[in-house]
Amino acid sequence: MPIPRLHEQGLRRCWRLILRTDRYKIQSNQAKKSIATVLAGIWFLTPFLGDPPEKNTANAKPQPAVTAAATPLASTSPTPTPTKSAEPQMPTVVGKPFGEAEKAVEDLIDKKLTALSAYNDVELPAAYADWVVCFQGPEGGVKLFPAYANTSVYLVAPGTACPAEKNTGLHPKPAPTPAQPRSGTRTHPPPADRPESVQRAAIQA
Numbered sequence: 001m002p003i004p005r006l007h008e009q010g011l012r013r014c015w016r017l018i019l020r021t022d023r024y025k026i027q028s029n030q031a032k033k034s035i036a037t038v039l040a041g042i043w044f045l046t047p048f049l050g051d052p053p054e055k056n057t058a059n060a061k062p063q064p065a066v067t068a069a070a071t072p073l074a075s076t077s078p079t080p081t082p083t084k085s086a087e088p089q090m091p092t093v094v095g096k097p098f099g100e101a102e103k104a105v106e107d108l109i110d111k112k113l114t115a116l117s118a119y120n121d122v123e124l125p126a127a128y129a130d131w132v133v134c135f136q137g138p139e140g141g142v143k144l145f146p147a148y149a150n151t152s153v154y155l156v157a158p159g160t161a162c163p164a165e166k167n168t169g170l171h172p173k174p175a176p177t178p179a180q181p182r183s184g185t186r187t188h189p190p191p192a193d194r195p196e197s198v199q200r201a202a203i204q205a
Contacts, residue, residue, distance in 0.1 A: 090151065092140030098155055099129035101136075105151050109144055114152040118163055119170040124155065131155035134162035 088108035093101035098115055105113045117124050118134040135154040138144075144151075154166045163170070 088144045088146065090136075090138050090140055090142045090144055090149075093133050093136055093153060094140075096133055097129060098131050098133060098153065101133050101153055102129075109146045109149040109151065111149065111151070114150070116152060116154050116166075118154040118156045118166050120167045121169045121171055122157070128155060130158055132158060132160075132162075135166045 091104045091108075093104060096104075102113050102115075115124060115128060115131075124131070132155060133153045134156050137152045156162055160170070
């Protein structure tokens with residue numbers, strides 16, 4: 001570590017003092033010990049008495065100010081679930097496929113929509129979502145009570161005309177033909193159609 005100039009000057013003064021004592025022939029041991037003690041103390045304290053290093057501010061670059069960006073907080077409120085209307089009305093589903101009618105009605109009530117065949121001689125297949133509604137119960141616009149409402153529709157197959165009334169036959173049975181008389185048997189006309197002579201004979205007999 002280099003000796004500061006101020007401390008170097010102090011050492012030089014001390015050496016001059018020693019030279020002067022030698023010049024004037026000071027032979028006192030006490031003076032020499034004192035001077036040696038002073039020199040040892042100055043030499044020991046020299047590293048700790050150095051000038052503090054100057055801060056190099058010429059090359060210091062300004063640091064940009066850091067600003068904290070506000071982070072939007074996620075909403076913790078639950079999404080409300082749709083609830084059934086307190087006083088729903090029966091929608092009009094006549095002419096619609098059963099799949100569409102089923103969704104429109106069952107979104108309003110707690111029970112299932114009952115499907116029936118509009119013809120009493122035609123049964124519904126296993127899958128009838130594309131069958132068309134001909135009749136509905138209750139009628140459209142009627143107030144429904146979701147917990148107790150009983151709804152039903154009467155369906156026909158796609159391309160089949162609706163009957164005039166529900167529960168009628170699509171394929172009506174033919175009318176029974178009258179029985180024909182047996183061959184070889186004689187038929188007698190009714191008594192009113194017999195001749196008067198025959199009627200008298202029959203009465204006398």
